[in-house]
Amino acid sequence: MAAEVRLPTVLRAHAGGASVVTLSGATIGEVLGKLVAEYPGMEGQVVQADGSLHKFVNIYVNDDDVRYLQGVDTPVPDGAEISILPAVAGG
C-alpha cells in the first residue's frame, strides 16, 4: 500500500532534503525497510538491528502511535500518512 512518509528534520539530509517520501509496504516494518534501503544513511536511526523501533522515534500511522497498535507489524492502509517523529526528552 502506498503511503506518504513524513521525515523528521534530522533525517532529511539522508533523503536529499525531502520532507516527505512516498513508499509502499503492507506493514510499518516493510515501509521502514524500504525507507532504509532507499536512503541507507538512515540505517539504525529508525529501526534497530533486531527490527524493533528505535527508542528515540515515535511513528504514527495517520493519528495513531504504532506502539499502541502492532508496532512494526501495524498494517498500512492505502494512502496513509506515516509520520516519523523524534522522541523529545531530557532532564
Add this chain to the structure above:
Amino acid sequence: MLRLTKEIYFDMVGHCLSGLPDEACGLLVGSYGGDEATHVFLTKNAAASAMVYEIDPTEMLLVDRQAQALGSDIMGVFHSHTHTDAYPSPTDVAQALDPGWHYVLVSLRDTHPVVRSYLITDGVVTEEPVDVPGLGEPEAGEPEAGEPEGSL
C-alpha cells in the same frame, strides 16, 4: 544565534513558571537550521517530573502538522531546569538528536529566569546568543521605569 520575539520569550518563560514545581517544555517553529523562531507551542511535560521532561508524542505530531501548515518546521525545543543552571544536563545532551535544532534552557533557580540556547552536535554543546529585540524596553504607553504612576 537564536532570535525570539518578546511574545515568544514571555510565553516560554511564563509556561515554565506555570509548570512549577515540575519541568516544563515546548517547541519552537520556524525555518529549520535558521536563526528565527516564528511560533512557540507550549506542550505538556508527559513525564510530569521536576527532574526530567518528555514532549507528549501526540502533541509532537499535532505541532509538526501545524508547523507544516505554516510552511515551517520544528526547529528547536525549550525546557526548564527548576533548580539548576540553564545548561544542558548529560541526559539532555544524550537525547539531543538534531544538530539543526536550537536547544533552549530556562533556569528557574534564581529570582529571575535565565534563558540560554545551545546547539548540540554529536554530544558537543555550543552556546549561542539569544536575541530578543525590544526585551527590557518599555512598551509604548507604559510609564518609564523609575517614574511612579501615582504619588501618595
